[in-house]
Amino acid sequence: MNTLQRAIALGFGAALIQALMLIAFAWPAANMAPRDLPLAVTGPQAPMVTEKLNQFSPGGFEITSPADEAAARQAIKDREVYGAILTGGGAPRVLIASGASPAVAQQLSAMAQQLSGAPAAAAVEDVVAADPDDPRGGAYGAMVLPLVMSGIAGGVLLSLLVSTVTGRLVGLVTFGIAGGLLSMLIIQGWMSIVPGPYLALAAVAGLVSFAVAGTLAGLATVIGQPGIGLGALTMLLIGNPFSAATSAPEMLPQPWGAIGQLLPPGAAANLLRSVAFFDNAGATKPLVVLVIWAALALTLLALGFLKSRGATPAEPASSPKSDPVPA
Structure with missing residues (x-):
């Protein structure tokens, strides 16, 4: 494929991604109605x-x-x-x-x-009112996307700039703790749009950050750079528009509303509501979902570690996309 053909293919690919993003974000909003x-x-x-x-x-x-x-x-x-x-x-x-x-x-x-x-x-x-500083829930809904985007960014940076599995894990833990504390300091302390216990909300935000970033870093560790794209598209094109952060899962087209609650963005929006407004009522399911995603991230990192341990010096060097990650 020459340069011109590659340019045309990339242009069509970008147009396809644009179309998918329009469908993912506009279709749920255009078809919002109660369903069970x-x-x-x-x-x-x-x-x-x-x-x-x-x-x-x-x-x-x-x-x-x-x-x-x-x-x-x-x-x-x-x-x-x-x-x-x-x-x-x-x-x-x-x-x-x-x-x-x-x-x-x-x-x-x-x-x-x-x-x-x-x-x-x-x-x-x-009976259970929204925060008086955000009565329509617009700021709350807008809060979820930055958590997801920062998680994607964290996973990408750790995957590209940190070469060892151990280093990536340390970076993920640091990101989860610091990100959770800082994000809730801004959202609750400065903007005052979410009530509830600060440390519990920070723990949820940190778990979300770890789950999203860890999934990308884990996929990159096991299958190389294509794993970054796979993880980012899953979180951004499926997880975010179907998170129901601004509505409710039962207001979205099914089964997408239910599927959205099985991904970190939807589980995060649901869990934060339970902690902030309902004294942890209904928190079990979204918490389990986030823990499973965090465990998946750790499993992928462990697989990458074992893969690097099993590599022999006699193996020929391969492209960075498929190189095993050093432990």
């Missing part, structure tokens, strides 16, 4: 309200019926549902949790008018 969104309905008119909801949005809600208002409130605080509709004693009342998802809270608030059947909208109460 957990919602509680309780009270004497619960069957009638449930029927209205099914007519309003067929398949949009996964409706449960707590025993009473107290149980509905607890279900919201436990992150079992995104909101609740209380019937009996007049017009229905709507409980929301903007801390769980401002987008869902806004949609439930808009539904309150239709549910009331009266000129005045049904009463709406925010």
Whole structure:
């Protein structure tokens, strides 16, 4: 392939990546709607309200019926549902949790008018409110992308500039600790957009940084520089747009909303909400996801270490893309 052909191929490749990025980022936003969104309905008119909801949005809600208002409130605080509709004693009342998802809270608030059947909208109460400095959750949603991008950058730098497995591991641990502490110092201490315990939030941010950067560094250690591209594209083109950081997994096209929660960006957004707003309720699943990704990173680094140990001096030198990484 001559220079002109290579230039044309690279141009087409860049155009393809651009198209994929447009699809990945714009398609979920254009198709945002509730899909089996957990919602509680309780009270004497619960069957009638449930029927209205099914007519309003067929398949949009996964409706449960707590025993009473107290149980509905607890279900919201436990992150079992995104909101609740209380019937009996007049017009229905709507409980929301903007801390769980401002987008869902806004949609439930808009539904309150239709549910009331009266000129005045049904009463709406925010049981678990978002941070008052970020009531619409815009800053929170914007927080996830820098965490992912910095993790990608950290993984790339360690892969290209540190030649040993041990050195990469030390760099990853340093990045995770320092990155978590510094990022939450900025987000919570300076910007004040996320409540909750500082050290716990910093630990989550550090785990995310380690998982993302470690996956890239681990892939690069095992399969060379193509692993950097594979890891970066996975985190950026799949993980970030389907993280549901600005909405909810049940608001995205399926199964992508669920898949997004199995990748570090989605798990990070979910876990940070649990720690910041819900006193760790619902934290188990996203924490396990992040721990698995961190363990995968360590496993890849260990495989690279064993690969370098198994190399013999008689092996011919190969390109940097496939060279085993020294221990």
